[in-house]
Amino acid sequence: MKTFSFNLKTTGTVKAALGRNMENVPAQFPELFRSVDKVCLVTGSDAPPSLRARALALFPEGARPHAYFWLPPSEKAKTLEQAGRLCSFLFGEGFSRGSLLIAAGGGAVTDLAGFAASVYMRGIRWVSAPTTFLAQIDAGLGGKTAVNLAGAKNIVGTFHQPALAVCDTAFLDSLPHAELRSGAGELVKYAMIGPGDLFRTVKKNLSKVLAGDRAALTSCVSACAAYKLKLVARDERDERGVREALNFGHTAGHAFEAMSAGRLPHGEAVARGLRFALIASRGAGILSKKDHDAMDALVGALRLKPALVRRDFRHFLSLVSRDKKARGANNRFVLAAGPGRLCPAEDLDAALLKKAFEGALK
Ligand SMILES: NC(=O)c1ccc[n+]([C@@H]2O[C@H](COP(=O)([O-])OP(=O)(O)OC[C@H]3O[C@@H](n4cnc5c(N)ncnc54)[C@H](O)[C@@H]3O)[C@@H](O)[C@H]2O)c1
The missing domain is CATH 1.20.1090.10 (Dehydroquinate synthase-like - alpha domain)
Incomplete structure (x- = not known):
């Protein structure tokens, strides 16, 4: 497991962990989980069962969720109504300012759960566990949260950094090919905006990524997430x-x-x-x-x-x-x-x- 730690001016320290088949992540970051009273795992309703099982392996005893919340698939999750539904659920379950959300899913789940975490009780901590290739190289990192409005993308949103982002490339084993292709669009963006070594990494790995090659996916997640x-x-x-x-x-x-x-x-x-x-x-x-x-x-x-x-x-x-x-x-x-x-x-x-x-x- 590779870990990163960044000091941000407004938020303070944020951390990220990258690897494959990671287990018991809280043991690596005890300070983040020590004083948490309740944990809610947020996933997409159309995600495969293996996704939830992998998410639970990442967060065993100590951080095991007390509550589970399912969002509608993909962009249908990114509405103010769904953010309100999630906040009402948390309130009904007695979540406090000392509680934690874990968002395990594609960019739609991390965008919506991060948004709800930023407004519930004026902000609670959240962990981003992106499960698509696109979300592991981009959407699940960086603290931009958003919902869509009137057919336009990401019009209502906040900056709310996840206390921890966990990119486990084992999630990608169940990803349909169409989602790999979609992620490859953002991958190509990195080649165009980054330094020469990132361009070369993307160029070298692009066709292997499209074929679902695990080593290529892991090396691209690592290079793009770090950048x-x-x-x-x-x-x-x-x-x-x-x-x-x-x-x-x-x-x-x-x-x-x-x-x-x-x-x-x-x-x-x-x-x-x-x-x-x-x-x-x-x-x-x-x-x-x-x-x-x-x-x-x-x-x-x-x-x-x-x-x-x-x-x-x-x-x-x-x-x-x-x-x-x-x-x-x-x-x-x-x-x-x-x-x-x-x-x-x-x-x-x-x-x-x-x-x-x-x-x-x-
Ligand atoms: N916040 C940011 O900085 C940022 C950056 C880029 C994109 N985004 C947003 O991210 C969203 C797109 O994210 P996306 O491409 O991850 O799509 P998505 O979240 O819509 O997920 C696509 C599909 O993949 C499924 N899925 C997720 N993980 C899976 C897995 N491991 N195995 C099998 N199926 C799985 C989901 O259930 C869903 O059906 C857009 O809304 C976009 O605006 C945000």
Whole structure:
């Protein structure tokens, strides 16, 4: 088991553990579990039984849950109503400020449970145990929590760091191939935003990841999680521009996801968003053809299926202008001048956006 410890300005120390078939995690972090009065395990209702069994192996005596809460599958979990349901449940079960939530699931579960943990009694501690590839390299780390609103992604949310994030790659053994592909979309993002060694790790492992190779999955989780935690440590609340890199491909990706009405998994929407950002970066004259082609080849390796998104450019424009990262501009995107060289751009013109929109959904 690899452990990480970060000192964050607002939150203090947060910890993470990465490995395979980990057991009795509380024994490694006794200070986190010593004064906990009650524990609630939050999972998705469609998760396989093996997921719950693995989660219970991670948290045996001392941290064994007193209560269990099931959320509806995937994005259906990310609503204010579900957050209210979870808070009411905790209150009914007598959970106090000294209680702990353990969120074991994909990014939808960690986003919703983290959000509920941040508002219940003005904030209780939570442990993030991401169980999809996408959540282990991204969603389950970093303390951004959110629910969707009126068909737009992550509009209501908080920053609330998990006291501990536990990425156990044994969870990935039961993951359907479609979810691995989705996670690979975020993996490709890391290659585009990170340093050269991360680009090389992703490039080397991408096809093996898509084939479910355990060693490749573990090495990508380890490299990406460590990189994300490093960015988070430098910019805990996304105020200094450091974390903005993690949004590469996401403004368009979130719009595609919303426009697909649930048919496009998050990571695949992000992969299309990456393609959008690369075409827009070419169009804005900041990305060479050579770099564009090298970066786009990674998206090509994902062999995306035709996107189930209505080609409605006006709807797309209205979604990107309402994106919370637009900050009052008509639109705001993270563009790339090359691998690891990103720059935000605002108010891009409609003709350039239309070309990128069409190219991304081809
Ligand atoms: N907070 C952040 O920083 C952040 C970053 C990236 C993405 N996200 C969010 O994450 C969400 C996407 O997360 P996701 O891709 O994990 O999808 P998801 O949470 O929707 O899960 C996908 C499916 O996988 C199933 N599943 C989970 N673990 C499994 C396992 N081990 N074995 C078998 N099935 C399993 C779930 O039950 C679900 O049906 C989106 O809502 C996105 O907005 C958040």
